[in-house]
Amino acid sequence: MTDSYATVLELEARVSDTFEVPADAARLIARASELIDMATMGRAQAAWDLDPEDADLKTALSDATCDQVEFWLEVGEEHDIAGIRGSLQGGRVQIQKMPGVLGQRALRTLLRAGLYWAGAGVT
Numbered sequence: 001m002t003d004s005y006a007t008v009l010e011l012e013a014r015v016s017d018t019f020e021v022p023a024d025a026a027r028l029i030a031r032a033s034e035l036i037d038m039a040t041m042g043r044a045q046a047a048w049d050l051d052p053e054d055a056d057l058k059t060a061l062s063d064a065t066c067d068q069v070e071f072w073l074e075v076g077e078e079h080d081i082a083g084i085r086g087s088l089q090g091g092r093v094q095i096q097k098m099p100g101v102l103g104q105r106a107l108r109t110l111l112r113a114g115l116y117w118a119g120a121g122v123t
Contacts, residue, residue: 001033011028039102
């Protein structure tokens with residue numbers, strides 16, 4: 001896998017109006033890139049390798065990676081590291097309010113780029 005799909009400068013440009021970019025931004029970008037590759041079942045890396053000069057693809061992967069880091073800045077990276085944890089209420093574990101692993105903006109960016117869904121096309 002490529003080291004990362006985005007740079008710290010791209011992250012700053014994407015999220016600086018909402019969040020301060022942390023000192024460990026390069027680490028977060030590398031982890032988000034790993035998650036993007038996993039979420040696309042390797043299609044992100046395969047597309048990157050197939051046409052490394054595809055500017056639209058590079059932009060989509062950079063945006064999705066930055067969107068994932070933004071998601072972690074908002075909800076915390078902890079649930080991705082420790083696993084989903086629910087709260088105990090009335091003898092039941094409530095997990096529906098917990099955030100998913102992949103942020104919604106990152107998901108939408110991957111869907112628009114055709115990297116997330118691998119279903120059959122309709123002609």
